[in-house]
Amino acid sequence: MKWRVDVAVQTPAHSALGDVLSYASVVPMLPGALVRVPLGRREVLGVAWAVHPDEDEAAPMELKPVGAVLDGLPPLGDAWRDLVAFAARYYQRSLGEIALAALPPQLRDLSTVQLARRLKRQGAAGTPAATGEIPQPVALTDEQTSALARFDAETGPFLLFGSTGSGKTEVYLRAVAALLERDPSAQALVMVPEINLTPQLEARFKERFDGRFGAAAVVSLHSGMTNPQRLASWLAAHSGTARIVLGTRMAVFASMPGLRLIVVDEEHDPSYKQQEGARYSARDLAVWRGQREGAKVMLGSATPSLESWHQSRPAQGAEAGGRYVRLPMPSRIGASTLPAVRLVDMNLQPPRTVLSGALLDAIGQRIARGEQSMVFLNRRGYAPVLACGDCGWKSECPHCSAYRVFHKIDRTLRCHHCGFTERVPRACPACGNLDIAPVGRGTERLEEHLGELFAAVKRPDGSEVRIARIDADSTRKQGALESQLAAVHSGEVDVLVGTQMIAKGHDFRRITLVAAINPDGALFSSDFRAPERLFSLLMQSAGRAGRDAAYLSSQGATAEMWIQTHHPQHPLFAALRRHDYPAFAQQELDDRAAAGMPPFAFQALLRADARTQDAAQAFLNAASVSADALEGADRVTRYPAVPLAIQRVANVERTQMLLESASRAALQRVLAGWQPLLHELRRVPEGKGVIRWLVDVDPHSI
Secondary structure (H helix, E strand, C coil), rough: EEEEEEEEECCCCCCCCCCCEEEEEEECCCCCEEEEEECCCCCEEEEEEEEEEEEECCCCCCCCCCCCCCCCCCCCCHHHHHHHHHHHHHCCCHHHHHHCCCCCHHHCCCCHHHHHHHHHHHHHHHCCCCCCCCCCCCCCCHHHHHHHHHHHCCCCCCEECCCCCCHHHHHHHHHHHHHHHHHHCEEEEECCCHHHHHHHHHHHHHHHHHHHHHHCEEEECCCCHHHHHHHHHHHHHHHHCCEEEEEEEEHCCCCCCEEEEEEEEEECCHHECCCCCCCHHHHHHHHHHHHHCCCCCEEEEECCCEEEEEEHCECCCCEECCEEEEEEECCCHHHHHEEEEEEHHHHCCCCCCCCCCCHHHHHHHHHCCCCCCEEEECCCCCCEEEECCCCCCCECCCCCEEEEEEECCCCCCCCCCCCCCECCCCCCCCCCCCEHHHHHHHHHHHHHHHHHCCCCCCCCCCCCCCEECCCCCCCCCCCHHHHHHHHHHCCCCEEEEEEEECCCCCCCEEEEEEEECHHHHHHCCCCCHHHHHHHHHHHHHHCCCCCHHHHHHHHHHCCCCEEEEECCCCCHHHHHHCCCCCHHHHHHHHHHHCCCCCCCCCCEEEEECCCHHHHHHHHHHHHHHHHHHHHHHHCCEEECCCEEEEEEEEEEEEEEEEEECHHHHHHHHHHHHHHHHHHHHCCCHHHHEEEEEEEECCCCCC
């Protein structure tokens, strides 16, 4: 007996080879089996998607044979393959690209013998037994109890709308604990938006569950792990040994045969949307996966995305409600109140003021009392531009339509888009002027400025003020982030300076003041989502202050959020001062409904990258013309092609075309029918200069 096996493999982008390639096999296998197959001159890993018996055994086999079956692993289940197939179809990518990207990189290089050896080694290590030491859980508030009761009684999906410090993590822990106690084979997936939030969450879950289920019950899965670590975690999840998987967006594709609960913490965060390759939304896929597998889904946030907020709207009269169940938790634990928001009108400050006198005085008072402050500026580096005052030269990147950022700590000019780096010139490259100076301010310069301002100030014990910076530059080395966060938690830091890395999810107990420096840029952005992101970021930042009511009481302190702005009368700040997310969300939703924007419409971007802007524009214009003949094209608006805001990166010109429709189904039909036409366009003169093209469904930034 012979079989024809349809295998999903990672084919080159835009190769138009189709979703699966067919191979011959003389041994039976189940769909979902991992196989090694020849592709060109290489042997690659693939997933058996379908297996068909070959009825005509006398006919010569023209198909290439399957090289090997990795039969040491159970096949990937039907639900996992359905998830991958849906993601590929919805986000307009190939099946093999999604499937293989979801598997651990090290698995692609292992032979059957090497895999068997790896599994034997992992099995020999054994599963650590539970110690029986179960920590006493904290008492729940009435709001937490109510949320958990509704979660148990209803099917969801659920939106846990809890203010910062309301105890959302404890709700997650209780929901997971109840599930695992009820079902010995059940698994839970808990997702966070960024890698730097994983260690503290893992510590809380291990503290709660190691004693009950053993040290192997909780594993992490994210791109910051080494390849062997990722493989070990994936194998533990795939085998069911791991009961709880904590991870970033990539974890939504983890193979978990017993999946019964998915938690998406900080569900509003843009990091859940992949920005390279297959541009999927892990949050949206989590909801789809929960429905497919019968798993409950809980999305949590103090500032939900407007899409999720709209989906959780209650029914009003004849108007139906949304699909989600909203679980409100508006109060902070321990009777602590949300920080008072203070606006500083920078129009009334002297020119070139960086930190107002009132803000500096407030920080100084915190230092004198031994409290901590956090100063937030969403721009890393020392200064965004280095410039010559004589001839007007600026530190432009030769490869991008952007400036290189000045990093004083290593005296470099670094492009944050293509990575091009040079030493700072001794003089202006254009006119030879020795007096070239930084323009603007990043976190590195702000850290230096604060150090100068508080150089003469002493802490209560007489020691010098300690200022720390946490951003992508200061945390590059392995373990740097963990050690810096530990220093903040232990009270070794008086003033913490950083980017949005420090604004999300961290449970700083001693911070009583948070300040946002110059957040105005997003108020008038061309991106319609910019106000939503700004409000969320500022409210999340404010949530880092005053989280410990007992500490505030012992210090006689109050928590404050300071915002320095040139537009203090903006409606966004009015809602922020009241901590009134529902009012802000309603205003934004009303504006979007009037303009026909998401969540009341559905969007996609077609982007083309080429060596010249003309070539990219020609491809998109030709693509737009070709779409006229597609079914449903009259229900999809195609806007003219325009360059991206930063139109050149690494000597590649970038152009995009926006598609919009009131019908998700109509947009999907057009995109699916467009794919073969776009592949064909690469072969005609209009497509010759194009390096690559891509479709971004439900884009998060335009």
